[in-house]
Amino acid sequence: MIGDLTLDTIHAGLNGLTARRAAAEDAVANSETPGYIARNVSFEGELSRAIAGDHPLTATPTTTYTTDEALPNGNNVRLEREIAGLTETALKQQLLVEAANAKFRLLRTVIVGQ
Numbered sequence: 001m002i003g004d005l006t007l008d009t010i011h012a013g014l015n016g017l018t019a020r021r022a023a024a025e026d027a028v029a030n031s032e033t034p035g036y037i038a039r040n041v042s043f044e045g046e047l048s049r050a051i052a053g054d055h056p057l058t059a060t061p062t063t064t065y066t067t068d069e070a071l072p073n074g075n076n077v078r079l080e081r082e083i084a085g086l087t088e089t090a091l092k093q094q095l096l097v098e099a100a101n102a103k104f105r106l107l108r109t110v111i112v113g114q
Helices: 007-031 044-052 078-110
Strands: 041-044 062-065
Touching: 007 041, 007 044, 007 078, 041 044
Parallel strands: none
Antiparallel strands: 041 062
């Protein structure tokens, strides 16, 4: 596999966004489940530190429970926030995929010469 700091960073970013998407999807799926507690996923700070050390693939997402007040059914899922977060996450994932594609196009140009 061809790898460098850029591709490793993109890979790590996609891993973090995938974890964030999964947490939001779980929250949406459980928005009516009594007692369900939504989760937050953070990875950007850890990824920045890992990039500074030239090892972005060592960055791991951190998942914590939200501290939002519970709704009458005992869960704390804010559906509007989760949907907005899913949209933002999807856009960020799309951006990283485009960045990876651009990197591969550049490598192809270098290898093929066209």
